[in-house]
Amino acid sequence: MYLHSVKPNFEGNRIVNIKKFQQHVMDITTHTALCDSARAKAAKGENVVSLHSEKQHGFYFILTIICCGCGEKFNIDNSDKIGNENIQEINLRCVWGNMVTGGGCSSLNESMGTMGIPGINERTYSKIEGQIGKLWNDVLQDEMKQAGEEEKRIAIENDEYFQGVPAIAVVCDGGWSKRSHKHTYNAMGGVGVIFGLKTKKLLHIGIRNKLCYICSRAATKNQEPVKHECFKNWEQSSQSMESDIILEGFRECEKKYGLRYMQMIADGDSSVYATIIKNIPIWGQR
Incomplete structure:
Protein backbone atom coordinates (compact mmCIF):
# COMPACT_ATOMS: atom_id res chain seq x y z
CA MET A 1 0.00 0.00 0.00
CA TYR A 2 1.48 3.32 -1.09
CA LEU A 3 0.94 6.31 1.17
CA HIS A 4 1.56 9.71 -0.37
CA SER A 5 2.35 12.85 1.57
CA VAL A 6 0.09 15.85 1.14
CA LYS A 7 0.73 19.53 1.59
CA PRO A 8 0.45 20.17 5.34
CA ASN A 9 -2.26 22.79 5.27
CA PHE A 10 -4.68 20.40 6.99
CA GLU A 11 -7.78 21.79 5.31
CA GLY A 12 -11.07 19.99 4.84
CA ASN A 13 -12.57 17.06 6.72
CA ARG A 14 -11.54 13.48 7.39
CA ILE A 15 -13.33 10.23 8.21
CA VAL A 16 -12.27 8.90 11.61
CA ASN A 17 -12.75 5.71 13.57
CA ILE A 18 -14.00 6.86 16.98
CA LYS A 19 -12.40 4.07 19.01
CA LYS A 20 -9.02 4.43 17.33
CA PHE A 21 -9.19 8.21 17.68
CA GLN A 22 -10.01 7.90 21.37
CA GLN A 23 -6.96 5.69 21.93
CA HIS A 24 -4.71 8.13 20.08
CA VAL A 25 -6.02 11.03 22.18
CA MET A 26 -5.37 9.07 25.37
CA ASP A 27 -1.78 8.30 24.30
CA ILE A 28 -1.04 11.94 23.46
CA THR A 29 -2.75 13.23 26.62
CA THR A 30 -0.77 10.82 28.80
CA HIS A 31 2.48 11.92 27.20
CA THR A 32 1.85 15.66 27.54
CA ALA A 33 0.79 15.19 31.16
CA LEU A 34 4.15 13.57 31.94
CA CYS A 35 6.33 15.81 29.73
CA ASP A 36 7.85 18.65 31.80
CA SER A 37 8.42 20.85 28.72
CA ALA A 38 4.86 20.34 27.52
CA ARG A 39 3.45 21.22 30.94
CA ALA A 40 5.58 24.37 31.01
CA LYS A 41 4.19 25.47 27.65
CA ALA A 42 0.66 24.73 28.78
CA ALA A 43 1.23 26.93 31.87
CA LYS A 44 2.17 29.79 29.55
CA GLY A 45 -0.91 29.27 27.42
CA GLU A 46 1.15 27.98 24.48
CA ASN A 47 0.31 25.04 22.22
CA VAL A 48 1.27 21.70 23.67
CA VAL A 49 0.99 19.73 20.42
CA SER A 50 0.89 20.69 16.75
CA LEU A 51 0.01 19.04 13.45
CA HIS A 52 3.19 18.08 11.65
CA SER A 53 2.37 16.11 8.48
CA GLU A 54 -0.17 13.86 6.80
CA LYS A 55 0.00 10.86 4.49
CA GLN A 56 -2.99 9.50 2.60
CA HIS A 57 -4.06 6.42 0.68
CA ASN A 84 -4.75 -10.75 5.20
CA GLU A 85 -5.58 -8.34 2.39
CA ASN A 86 -3.41 -5.27 1.98
CA ILE A 87 -6.49 -3.07 2.14
CA GLN A 88 -7.75 -0.65 4.75
CA GLU A 89 -11.25 -1.08 6.12
CA ILE A 90 -12.21 2.55 5.48
CA ASN A 91 -11.34 2.28 1.78
CA LEU A 92 -13.15 -1.01 1.41
CA ARG A 93 -16.29 0.33 3.09
CA CYS A 94 -16.38 3.48 0.97
CA VAL A 95 -15.90 1.61 -2.31
CA TRP A 96 -18.31 -1.16 -1.27
CA GLY A 97 -21.04 1.33 -0.39
CA ASN A 98 -20.54 3.12 -3.68
CA MET A 99 -20.68 -0.13 -5.69
CA VAL A 100 -23.99 -1.28 -4.21
CA THR A 101 -25.59 2.05 -5.16
CA GLY A 102 -24.34 1.78 -8.74
CA GLY A 103 -21.66 4.47 -8.61
CA GLY A 104 -18.07 4.62 -9.80
CA CYS A 105 -14.89 6.32 -8.70
CA SER A 106 -15.86 9.75 -10.01
CA SER A 107 -19.28 9.72 -8.32
CA LEU A 108 -17.71 8.68 -5.01
CA ASN A 109 -15.14 11.46 -5.20
CA GLU A 110 -17.83 13.98 -6.11
CA SER A 111 -19.89 13.00 -3.06
CA MET A 112 -16.88 13.15 -0.77
CA GLY A 113 -15.72 16.42 -2.33
CA THR A 114 -18.94 18.16 -1.36
CA MET A 115 -18.14 17.19 2.24
CA GLY A 116 -14.58 18.43 2.01
CA ILE A 117 -13.09 14.94 2.24
CA PRO A 118 -10.06 14.09 0.03
CA GLY A 119 -10.93 11.40 -2.53
CA ILE A 120 -9.48 8.19 -3.93
CA ASN A 121 -7.65 7.70 -7.24
CA GLU A 122 -8.96 5.51 -10.04
CA ARG A 123 -6.20 2.91 -9.75
CA THR A 124 -6.79 2.32 -6.04
CA TYR A 125 -10.56 2.27 -6.52
CA SER A 126 -10.32 -0.35 -9.30
CA LYS A 127 -8.02 -2.55 -7.22
CA ILE A 128 -10.38 -2.48 -4.25
CA GLU A 129 -13.35 -3.02 -6.55
CA GLY A 130 -11.72 -6.23 -7.80
CA GLN A 131 -11.01 -7.42 -4.26
CA ILE A 132 -14.62 -6.78 -3.26
CA GLY A 133 -15.81 -8.72 -6.30
CA LYS A 134 -13.77 -11.73 -5.18
CA LEU A 135 -15.19 -11.47 -1.66
CA TRP A 136 -18.74 -11.32 -3.02
CA ASN A 137 -18.09 -14.34 -5.24
CA ASP A 138 -16.73 -16.38 -2.33
CA VAL A 139 -19.84 -15.62 -0.27
CA LEU A 140 -22.11 -16.41 -3.23
CA GLN A 141 -20.45 -19.78 -3.88
CA ASP A 142 -20.72 -20.71 -0.21
CA GLU A 143 -24.41 -19.78 -0.02
CA MET A 144 -25.22 -21.75 -3.20
CA LYS A 145 -23.39 -24.76 -1.77
CA GLN A 146 -25.46 -24.54 1.41
CA ALA A 147 -28.66 -24.21 -0.66
CA GLY A 148 -27.73 -27.33 -2.64
CA GLU A 149 -27.11 -29.29 0.56
CA GLU A 150 -30.48 -28.17 1.91
CA GLU A 151 -32.33 -29.16 -1.27
CA LYS A 152 -30.58 -32.55 -1.21
CA ARG A 153 -31.54 -33.13 2.42
CA ILE A 154 -35.20 -32.34 1.70
CA ALA A 155 -35.23 -34.65 -1.35
CA ILE A 156 -33.80 -37.51 0.71
CA GLU A 157 -36.27 -36.93 3.52
CA ASN A 158 -39.15 -37.02 1.00
CA ASP A 159 -37.70 -40.10 -0.75
CA GLU A 160 -37.47 -38.24 -4.06
CA TYR A 161 -34.92 -39.94 -6.32
CA PHE A 162 -34.19 -40.55 -9.98
CA GLN A 163 -31.99 -43.55 -10.76
CA GLY A 164 -30.75 -43.50 -7.18
CA VAL A 165 -29.84 -39.79 -7.20
CA PRO A 166 -31.81 -37.22 -5.13
CA ALA A 167 -34.09 -35.36 -7.55
CA ILE A 168 -35.59 -31.89 -7.16
CA ALA A 169 -37.69 -29.33 -8.98
CA VAL A 170 -36.14 -25.99 -9.95
CA VAL A 171 -37.30 -22.57 -11.07
CA CYS A 172 -35.38 -21.02 -13.98
CA ASP A 173 -35.36 -17.57 -15.53
CA GLY A 174 -33.12 -15.19 -17.40
CA GLY A 175 -32.86 -11.67 -18.70
CA TRP A 176 -30.86 -9.26 -20.80
CA SER A 177 -29.22 -5.91 -20.30
CA LYS A 178 -31.54 -4.50 -22.95
CA ARG A 179 -35.27 -5.01 -23.45
CA SER A 180 -35.85 -7.25 -26.46
CA HIS A 181 -39.44 -6.34 -27.45
CA LYS A 182 -39.53 -9.94 -28.80
CA HIS A 183 -37.58 -9.08 -31.95
CA THR A 184 -34.43 -7.05 -31.25
CA TYR A 185 -32.32 -9.64 -29.42
CA ASN A 186 -29.05 -7.70 -29.61
CA ALA A 187 -28.24 -7.08 -25.93
CA MET A 188 -24.56 -7.12 -25.04
CA GLY A 189 -25.11 -9.00 -21.78
CA GLY A 190 -27.45 -11.56 -20.28
CA VAL A 191 -28.00 -13.42 -17.01
CA GLY A 192 -29.65 -16.70 -16.08
CA VAL A 193 -30.56 -18.18 -12.67
CA ILE A 194 -31.76 -21.46 -11.19
CA PHE A 195 -33.53 -21.62 -7.82
CA GLY A 196 -34.52 -24.65 -5.78
CA LEU A 197 -38.31 -24.89 -5.60
CA LYS A 198 -38.42 -26.12 -2.00
CA THR A 199 -35.88 -23.74 -0.47
CA LYS A 200 -36.41 -20.84 -2.90
CA LYS A 201 -32.64 -20.35 -2.73
CA LEU A 202 -30.18 -19.75 -5.55
CA LEU A 203 -28.42 -22.81 -6.94
CA HIS A 204 -26.86 -21.42 -10.11
CA ILE A 205 -26.18 -18.08 -11.76
CA GLY A 206 -24.41 -17.35 -15.00
CA ILE A 207 -23.55 -14.24 -17.00
CA ARG A 208 -22.77 -13.93 -20.69
CA ASN A 209 -21.09 -10.84 -22.15
CA LYS A 210 -20.51 -10.05 -25.80
CA LEU A 211 -18.51 -6.93 -25.06
CA CYS A 212 -15.44 -5.96 -23.07
CA TYR A 213 -15.07 -2.19 -22.94
CA ILE A 214 -11.29 -2.28 -22.57
CA CYS A 215 -10.82 -4.69 -25.49
CA SER A 216 -13.29 -2.72 -27.63
CA ARG A 217 -11.61 0.61 -26.92
CA ALA A 218 -8.19 -0.85 -27.77
CA ALA A 219 -9.56 -2.31 -31.01
CA THR A 220 -10.88 1.08 -32.17
CA LYS A 221 -7.36 2.47 -31.67
CA ASN A 222 -5.79 -0.55 -33.39
CA GLN A 223 -3.85 -1.32 -30.21
CA GLU A 224 -3.29 -4.30 -27.97
CA PRO A 225 -5.46 -4.02 -24.83
CA VAL A 226 -3.72 -3.45 -21.53
CA LYS A 227 -3.55 -6.37 -19.11
CA HIS A 228 -6.97 -6.69 -17.51
CA GLU A 229 -9.66 -9.11 -16.39
CA CYS A 230 -11.72 -9.59 -19.53
CA PHE A 231 -15.40 -10.38 -19.01
CA LYS A 232 -16.23 -11.09 -22.65
CA ASN A 233 -17.29 -14.74 -22.81
CA TRP A 234 -19.93 -15.00 -25.54
CA GLU A 235 -19.83 -14.87 -29.34
CA GLN A 236 -23.21 -16.33 -30.25
CA SER A 237 -26.64 -14.71 -30.37
CA SER A 238 -28.02 -12.78 -27.44
CA GLN A 239 -31.19 -14.85 -27.53
CA SER A 240 -29.24 -18.04 -26.80
CA MET A 241 -27.56 -16.66 -23.66
CA GLU A 242 -30.30 -17.78 -21.28
CA SER A 243 -30.46 -21.31 -22.70
CA ASP A 244 -26.71 -21.76 -22.40
CA ILE A 245 -26.62 -20.58 -18.79
CA ILE A 246 -29.52 -22.81 -17.70
CA LEU A 247 -27.98 -25.76 -19.53
CA GLU A 248 -24.72 -25.12 -17.69
CA GLY A 249 -26.57 -25.33 -14.37
CA PHE A 250 -28.25 -28.60 -15.33
CA ARG A 251 -24.96 -30.14 -16.43
CA GLU A 252 -23.19 -29.19 -13.18
CA CYS A 253 -25.89 -30.06 -10.64
CA GLU A 254 -24.99 -33.69 -10.00
CA LYS A 255 -21.25 -33.07 -9.74
CA LYS A 256 -21.72 -29.89 -7.71
CA TYR A 257 -24.57 -30.87 -5.37
CA GLY A 258 -25.25 -34.59 -5.85
CA LEU A 259 -28.64 -33.66 -7.32
CA ARG A 260 -30.60 -34.07 -10.51
CA TYR A 261 -33.01 -31.42 -11.71
CA MET A 262 -36.01 -33.45 -12.88
CA GLN A 263 -38.73 -30.80 -12.95
CA MET A 264 -38.41 -27.27 -14.27
CA ILE A 265 -40.69 -24.29 -13.76
CA ALA A 266 -40.03 -21.43 -16.18
CA ASP A 267 -41.75 -18.63 -18.07
CA GLY A 268 -42.58 -20.62 -21.18
CA ASP A 269 -39.35 -20.06 -23.10
CA SER A 270 -39.43 -23.05 -25.45
CA SER A 271 -35.77 -22.62 -26.46
CA VAL A 272 -34.59 -23.35 -22.91
CA TYR A 273 -36.69 -26.50 -22.70
CA ALA A 274 -35.58 -27.67 -26.15
CA THR A 275 -31.92 -27.11 -25.21
CA ILE A 276 -32.29 -29.23 -22.05
CA ILE A 277 -34.11 -32.02 -23.93
CA LYS A 278 -31.35 -32.08 -26.54
CA ASN A 279 -28.35 -31.95 -24.22
CA ILE A 280 -29.34 -33.62 -20.94
CA PRO A 281 -29.61 -37.39 -21.49
CA ILE A 282 -31.90 -38.08 -18.54
CA TRP A 283 -34.40 -35.58 -19.99
CA GLY A 284 -34.37 -36.52 -23.65
CA GLN A 285 -31.81 -37.89 -26.09
CA ARG A 286 -29.65 -40.77 -24.94
Whole structure:
Protein backbone atom coordinates (compact mmCIF):
# COMPACT_ATOMS: atom_id res chain seq x y z
CA MET A 1 0.00 0.00 0.00
CA TYR A 2 1.48 3.32 -1.09
CA LEU A 3 0.94 6.31 1.17
CA HIS A 4 1.56 9.71 -0.37
CA SER A 5 2.35 12.85 1.57
CA VAL A 6 0.09 15.85 1.14
CA LYS A 7 0.73 19.53 1.59
CA PRO A 8 0.45 20.17 5.34
CA ASN A 9 -2.26 22.79 5.27
CA PHE A 10 -4.68 20.40 6.99
CA GLU A 11 -7.78 21.79 5.31
CA GLY A 12 -11.07 19.99 4.84
CA ASN A 13 -12.57 17.06 6.72
CA ARG A 14 -11.54 13.48 7.39
CA ILE A 15 -13.33 10.23 8.21
CA VAL A 16 -12.27 8.90 11.61
CA ASN A 17 -12.75 5.71 13.57
CA ILE A 18 -14.00 6.86 16.98
CA LYS A 19 -12.40 4.07 19.01
CA LYS A 20 -9.02 4.43 17.33
CA PHE A 21 -9.19 8.21 17.68
CA GLN A 22 -10.01 7.90 21.37
CA GLN A 23 -6.96 5.69 21.93
CA HIS A 24 -4.71 8.13 20.08
CA VAL A 25 -6.02 11.03 22.18
CA MET A 26 -5.37 9.07 25.37
CA ASP A 27 -1.78 8.30 24.30
CA ILE A 28 -1.04 11.94 23.46
CA THR A 29 -2.75 13.23 26.62
CA THR A 30 -0.77 10.82 28.80
CA HIS A 31 2.48 11.92 27.20
CA THR A 32 1.85 15.66 27.54
CA ALA A 33 0.79 15.19 31.16
CA LEU A 34 4.15 13.57 31.94
CA CYS A 35 6.33 15.81 29.73
CA ASP A 36 7.85 18.65 31.80
CA SER A 37 8.42 20.85 28.72
CA ALA A 38 4.86 20.34 27.52
CA ARG A 39 3.45 21.22 30.94
CA ALA A 40 5.58 24.37 31.01
CA LYS A 41 4.19 25.47 27.65
CA ALA A 42 0.66 24.73 28.78
CA ALA A 43 1.23 26.93 31.87
CA LYS A 44 2.17 29.79 29.55
CA GLY A 45 -0.91 29.27 27.42
CA GLU A 46 1.15 27.98 24.48
CA ASN A 47 0.31 25.04 22.22
CA VAL A 48 1.27 21.70 23.67
CA VAL A 49 0.99 19.73 20.42
CA SER A 50 0.89 20.69 16.75
CA LEU A 51 0.01 19.04 13.45
CA HIS A 52 3.19 18.08 11.65
CA SER A 53 2.37 16.11 8.48
CA GLU A 54 -0.17 13.86 6.80
CA LYS A 55 0.00 10.86 4.49
CA GLN A 56 -2.99 9.50 2.60
CA HIS A 57 -4.06 6.42 0.68
CA GLY A 58 -7.59 6.93 -0.50
CA PHE A 59 -9.69 7.69 2.56
CA TYR A 60 -7.08 6.20 4.86
CA PHE A 61 -4.73 8.68 6.47
CA ILE A 62 -1.86 8.85 8.93
CA LEU A 63 -1.67 12.20 10.69
CA THR A 64 1.57 12.97 12.51
CA ILE A 65 1.30 15.13 15.63
CA ILE A 66 4.37 16.48 17.40
CA CYS A 67 4.81 17.37 21.06
CA CYS A 68 5.80 21.04 21.20
CA GLY A 69 7.71 20.37 24.42
CA CYS A 70 10.07 17.50 23.59
CA GLY A 71 9.45 16.96 19.89
CA GLU A 72 8.16 13.39 20.20
CA LYS A 73 5.94 12.37 17.28
CA PHE A 74 2.64 10.51 17.39
CA ASN A 75 0.90 8.93 14.40
CA ILE A 76 -2.88 8.99 14.25
CA ASP A 77 -4.55 6.71 11.71
CA ASN A 78 -8.22 6.06 11.00
CA SER A 79 -8.52 2.43 9.97
CA ASP A 80 -7.35 -1.16 10.44
CA LYS A 81 -6.54 -3.64 7.69
CA ILE A 82 -9.06 -6.24 6.54
CA GLY A 83 -7.87 -9.81 7.13
CA ASN A 84 -4.75 -10.75 5.20
CA GLU A 85 -5.58 -8.34 2.39
CA ASN A 86 -3.41 -5.27 1.98
CA ILE A 87 -6.49 -3.07 2.14
CA GLN A 88 -7.75 -0.65 4.75
CA GLU A 89 -11.25 -1.08 6.12
CA ILE A 90 -12.21 2.55 5.48
CA ASN A 91 -11.34 2.28 1.78
CA LEU A 92 -13.15 -1.01 1.41
CA ARG A 93 -16.29 0.33 3.09
CA CYS A 94 -16.38 3.48 0.97
CA VAL A 95 -15.90 1.61 -2.31
CA TRP A 96 -18.31 -1.16 -1.27
CA GLY A 97 -21.04 1.33 -0.39
CA ASN A 98 -20.54 3.12 -3.68
CA MET A 99 -20.68 -0.13 -5.69
CA VAL A 100 -23.99 -1.28 -4.21
CA THR A 101 -25.59 2.05 -5.16
CA GLY A 102 -24.34 1.78 -8.74
CA GLY A 103 -21.66 4.47 -8.61
CA GLY A 104 -18.07 4.62 -9.80
CA CYS A 105 -14.89 6.32 -8.70
CA SER A 106 -15.86 9.75 -10.01
CA SER A 107 -19.28 9.72 -8.32
CA LEU A 108 -17.71 8.68 -5.01
CA ASN A 109 -15.14 11.46 -5.20
CA GLU A 110 -17.83 13.98 -6.11
CA SER A 111 -19.89 13.00 -3.06
CA MET A 112 -16.88 13.15 -0.77
CA GLY A 113 -15.72 16.42 -2.33
CA THR A 114 -18.94 18.16 -1.36
CA MET A 115 -18.14 17.19 2.24
CA GLY A 116 -14.58 18.43 2.01
CA ILE A 117 -13.09 14.94 2.24
CA PRO A 118 -10.06 14.09 0.03
CA GLY A 119 -10.93 11.40 -2.53
CA ILE A 120 -9.48 8.19 -3.93
CA ASN A 121 -7.65 7.70 -7.24
CA GLU A 122 -8.96 5.51 -10.04
CA ARG A 123 -6.20 2.91 -9.75
CA THR A 124 -6.79 2.32 -6.04
CA TYR A 125 -10.56 2.27 -6.52
CA SER A 126 -10.32 -0.35 -9.30
CA LYS A 127 -8.02 -2.55 -7.22
CA ILE A 128 -10.38 -2.48 -4.25
CA GLU A 129 -13.35 -3.02 -6.55
CA GLY A 130 -11.72 -6.23 -7.80
CA GLN A 131 -11.01 -7.42 -4.26
CA ILE A 132 -14.62 -6.78 -3.26
CA GLY A 133 -15.81 -8.72 -6.30
CA LYS A 134 -13.77 -11.73 -5.18
CA LEU A 135 -15.19 -11.47 -1.66
CA TRP A 136 -18.74 -11.32 -3.02
CA ASN A 137 -18.09 -14.34 -5.24
CA ASP A 138 -16.73 -16.38 -2.33
CA VAL A 139 -19.84 -15.62 -0.27
CA LEU A 140 -22.11 -16.41 -3.23
CA GLN A 141 -20.45 -19.78 -3.88
CA ASP A 142 -20.72 -20.71 -0.21
CA GLU A 143 -24.41 -19.78 -0.02
CA MET A 144 -25.22 -21.75 -3.20
CA LYS A 145 -23.39 -24.76 -1.77
CA GLN A 146 -25.46 -24.54 1.41
CA ALA A 147 -28.66 -24.21 -0.66
CA GLY A 148 -27.73 -27.33 -2.64
CA GLU A 149 -27.11 -29.29 0.56
CA GLU A 150 -30.48 -28.17 1.91
CA GLU A 151 -32.33 -29.16 -1.27
CA LYS A 152 -30.58 -32.55 -1.21
CA ARG A 153 -31.54 -33.13 2.42
CA ILE A 154 -35.20 -32.34 1.70
CA ALA A 155 -35.23 -34.65 -1.35
CA ILE A 156 -33.80 -37.51 0.71
CA GLU A 157 -36.27 -36.93 3.52
CA ASN A 158 -39.15 -37.02 1.00
CA ASP A 159 -37.70 -40.10 -0.75
CA GLU A 160 -37.47 -38.24 -4.06
CA TYR A 161 -34.92 -39.94 -6.32
CA PHE A 162 -34.19 -40.55 -9.98
CA GLN A 163 -31.99 -43.55 -10.76
CA GLY A 164 -30.75 -43.50 -7.18
CA VAL A 165 -29.84 -39.79 -7.20
CA PRO A 166 -31.81 -37.22 -5.13
CA ALA A 167 -34.09 -35.36 -7.55
CA ILE A 168 -35.59 -31.89 -7.16
CA ALA A 169 -37.69 -29.33 -8.98
CA VAL A 170 -36.14 -25.99 -9.95
CA VAL A 171 -37.30 -22.57 -11.07
CA CYS A 172 -35.38 -21.02 -13.98
CA ASP A 173 -35.36 -17.57 -15.53
CA GLY A 174 -33.12 -15.19 -17.40
CA GLY A 175 -32.86 -11.67 -18.70
CA TRP A 176 -30.86 -9.26 -20.80
CA SER A 177 -29.22 -5.91 -20.30
CA LYS A 178 -31.54 -4.50 -22.95
CA ARG A 179 -35.27 -5.01 -23.45
CA SER A 180 -35.85 -7.25 -26.46
CA HIS A 181 -39.44 -6.34 -27.45
CA LYS A 182 -39.53 -9.94 -28.80
CA HIS A 183 -37.58 -9.08 -31.95
CA THR A 184 -34.43 -7.05 -31.25
CA TYR A 185 -32.32 -9.64 -29.42
CA ASN A 186 -29.05 -7.70 -29.61
CA ALA A 187 -28.24 -7.08 -25.93
CA MET A 188 -24.56 -7.12 -25.04
CA GLY A 189 -25.11 -9.00 -21.78
CA GLY A 190 -27.45 -11.56 -20.28
CA VAL A 191 -28.00 -13.42 -17.01
CA GLY A 192 -29.65 -16.70 -16.08
CA VAL A 193 -30.56 -18.18 -12.67
CA ILE A 194 -31.76 -21.46 -11.19
CA PHE A 195 -33.53 -21.62 -7.82
CA GLY A 196 -34.52 -24.65 -5.78
CA LEU A 197 -38.31 -24.89 -5.60
CA LYS A 198 -38.42 -26.12 -2.00
CA THR A 199 -35.88 -23.74 -0.47
CA LYS A 200 -36.41 -20.84 -2.90
CA LYS A 201 -32.64 -20.35 -2.73
CA LEU A 202 -30.18 -19.75 -5.55
CA LEU A 203 -28.42 -22.81 -6.94
CA HIS A 204 -26.86 -21.42 -10.11
CA ILE A 205 -26.18 -18.08 -11.76
CA GLY A 206 -24.41 -17.35 -15.00
CA ILE A 207 -23.55 -14.24 -17.00
CA ARG A 208 -22.77 -13.93 -20.69
CA ASN A 209 -21.09 -10.84 -22.15
CA LYS A 210 -20.51 -10.05 -25.80
CA LEU A 211 -18.51 -6.93 -25.06
CA CYS A 212 -15.44 -5.96 -23.07
CA TYR A 213 -15.07 -2.19 -22.94
CA ILE A 214 -11.29 -2.28 -22.57
CA CYS A 215 -10.82 -4.69 -25.49
CA SER A 216 -13.29 -2.72 -27.63
CA ARG A 217 -11.61 0.61 -26.92
CA ALA A 218 -8.19 -0.85 -27.77
CA ALA A 219 -9.56 -2.31 -31.01
CA THR A 220 -10.88 1.08 -32.17
CA LYS A 221 -7.36 2.47 -31.67
CA ASN A 222 -5.79 -0.55 -33.39
CA GLN A 223 -3.85 -1.32 -30.21
CA GLU A 224 -3.29 -4.30 -27.97
CA PRO A 225 -5.46 -4.02 -24.83
CA VAL A 226 -3.72 -3.45 -21.53
CA LYS A 227 -3.55 -6.37 -19.11
CA HIS A 228 -6.97 -6.69 -17.51
CA GLU A 229 -9.66 -9.11 -16.39
CA CYS A 230 -11.72 -9.59 -19.53
CA PHE A 231 -15.40 -10.38 -19.01
CA LYS A 232 -16.23 -11.09 -22.65
CA ASN A 233 -17.29 -14.74 -22.81
CA TRP A 234 -19.93 -15.00 -25.54
CA GLU A 235 -19.83 -14.87 -29.34
CA GLN A 236 -23.21 -16.33 -30.25
CA SER A 237 -26.64 -14.71 -30.37
CA SER A 238 -28.02 -12.78 -27.44
CA GLN A 239 -31.19 -14.85 -27.53
CA SER A 240 -29.24 -18.04 -26.80
CA MET A 241 -27.56 -16.66 -23.66
CA GLU A 242 -30.30 -17.78 -21.28
CA SER A 243 -30.46 -21.31 -22.70
CA ASP A 244 -26.71 -21.76 -22.40
CA ILE A 245 -26.62 -20.58 -18.79
CA ILE A 246 -29.52 -22.81 -17.70
CA LEU A 247 -27.98 -25.76 -19.53
CA GLU A 248 -24.72 -25.12 -17.69
CA GLY A 249 -26.57 -25.33 -14.37
CA PHE A 250 -28.25 -28.60 -15.33
CA ARG A 251 -24.96 -30.14 -16.43
CA GLU A 252 -23.19 -29.19 -13.18
CA CYS A 253 -25.89 -30.06 -10.64
CA GLU A 254 -24.99 -33.69 -10.00
CA LYS A 255 -21.25 -33.07 -9.74
CA LYS A 256 -21.72 -29.89 -7.71
CA TYR A 257 -24.57 -30.87 -5.37
CA GLY A 258 -25.25 -34.59 -5.85
CA LEU A 259 -28.64 -33.66 -7.32
CA ARG A 260 -30.60 -34.07 -10.51
CA TYR A 261 -33.01 -31.42 -11.71
CA MET A 262 -36.01 -33.45 -12.88
CA GLN A 263 -38.73 -30.80 -12.95
CA MET A 264 -38.41 -27.27 -14.27
CA ILE A 265 -40.69 -24.29 -13.76
CA ALA A 266 -40.03 -21.43 -16.18
CA ASP A 267 -41.75 -18.63 -18.07
CA GLY A 268 -42.58 -20.62 -21.18
CA ASP A 269 -39.35 -20.06 -23.10
CA SER A 270 -39.43 -23.05 -25.45
CA SER A 271 -35.77 -22.62 -26.46
CA VAL A 272 -34.59 -23.35 -22.91
CA TYR A 273 -36.69 -26.50 -22.70
CA ALA A 274 -35.58 -27.67 -26.15
CA THR A 275 -31.92 -27.11 -25.21
CA ILE A 276 -32.29 -29.23 -22.05
CA ILE A 277 -34.11 -32.02 -23.93
CA LYS A 278 -31.35 -32.08 -26.54
CA ASN A 279 -28.35 -31.95 -24.22
CA ILE A 280 -29.34 -33.62 -20.94
CA PRO A 281 -29.61 -37.39 -21.49
CA ILE A 282 -31.90 -38.08 -18.54
CA TRP A 283 -34.40 -35.58 -19.99
CA GLY A 284 -34.37 -36.52 -23.65
CA GLN A 285 -31.81 -37.89 -26.09
CA ARG A 286 -29.65 -40.77 -24.94
